[in-house]
Amino acid sequence: MNILKQTALNLFENSLAKQGLVLAIRTWYPATFYEVDFHFPFMDMSKWKSVQHIKIKVATGVYRDYTPAGWDVETRTCTLYIDAIQEGPGSEWVQSLKEGDYVTYVGVGSTVHKPADHGKMIALGDMTTIGHYLALQQLSGENSLSGAIAIAEENHRIEFSQYFHWDITPVEQTDQGGFHGITKWVQNEDLENATVYVAGHIPTCVHLRKQLKKTSAETVRVQGFWS
Ligand SMILES: Cc1cc2nc3c(=O)[nH]c(=O)nc-3n(C[C@H](O)[C@H](O)[C@H](O)COP(=O)(O)OP(=O)(O)OC[C@H]3O[C@@H](n4cnc5c(N)ncnc54)[C@H](O)[C@@H]3O)c2cc1C
Missing domain, CATH: 3.40.50.80 (Nucleotide-binding domain of ferredoxin-NADP reductase (FNR) module)
Structure with a gap:
């Protein structure tokens, strides 16, 4: 990565990045699917009305989207369910995680999926x-x-x-x-x-x-x- 790109990235991360802590990891068998419990102390989950996604840093300058599930507004904890069948920075990242690791994310956003007001x-x-x-x-x-x-x-x-x-x-x-x-x-x-x-x-x-x-x-x- 050239110096300009690295500087721009550092500025971007310094202004937006926040951290989360890995609390626990459950691995399915075969080990290509992971459930990871997180504590995100800076994430306000109280206003979520549609399904959200978090942009997480998985390598230097590389971000991937994952979906917070099973969140608890009071404790600011949630679980990410991550498929790692493919070879990519995201799957390598999740396979390397350990309890107690800190992770960096740069934002939480809404998806187009929210509950229907009637019907199945x-x-x-x-x-x-x-x-x-x-x-x-x-x-x-x-x-x-x-x-x-x-x-x-x-x-x-x-x-x-x-x-x-x-x-x-x-x-x-x-x-x-x-x-x-x-x-x-x-x-x-x-x-x-x-x-x-x-x-x-x-x-x-x-x-x-x-x-x-x-x-x-x-x-x-x-x-x-x-x-
Ligand atoms: C809004 C949103 C929410 C998301 N939430 C989740 C989530 O909760 N859990 C989750 O696991 N993913 C989720 N994803 C998808 C995840 O961000 C991508 O699958 C991610 O690109 C995988 O990153 P990677 O670095 O491992 O592979 P990449 O570098 O992106 O891809 C490497 C290669 O693997 C292929 N590939 C990518 N993913 C898969 C796959 N699952 N199976 C087979 N081949 C694949 C690609 O086509 C590419 O050829 C979400 C994506 C978005 C946009």
Whole structure:
């Protein structure tokens, strides 16, 4: 990185960066998916009305977005659910984390996903969206989500069913973003008056939106994550 870029980055980080502390890490088997509990003392979570994302520093000059879930307004703690199946700075970062580490983030922002005010809410995505939909469920209170999340590893599908007590089905992921598994699940669903949330792999989101536009779903809300 040249000196100008480094100076600009330092200025940017010095003005915006805040820190969080890693409290605990749970690793799924195989170890390509992580749940990380954080304390973010400077994060005011009390006004969150839609699902949020945090821009975290994962290497020098490199930031990745992750979704805070299971937050507690009083203690300012939350959990990030991070897929690390790919090779990239984000996945290397999460695999290197230890309890007691400090992390740097440069901001929290809203996504387009918030609870629907009527009708069923159906959530579709890949493993990167687990935290995102746990957050949507937390915001939705008693109005529970249903839906499908595409998961490649059989043991991860088992862990998903054991850990989360919600009406979201882990379906087998046979392609990059889970399009086929999710489409198969959707075919058996009544989408009348439903708000359908789509997130995750961007090309899959685009294809799913096209398919869903042909159904009786009332609204389709897409939030792309990665491509
Ligand atoms: C609003 C928002 C919220 C997000 N929330 C989360 C979250 O809570 N949890 C989470 O895990 N991710 C989340 N993501 C996605 C995450 O930021 C990206 O997947 C991230 O780019 C991965 O970073 P990386 O450095 O490991 O890989 P990159 O350097 O970005 O990518 C390296 C290569 O791996 C591929 N790739 C990237 N991600 C995956 C994947 N999951 N599976 C297979 N191939 C992949 C890319 O196509 C690329 O070829 C979110 C993204 C956004 C925009």
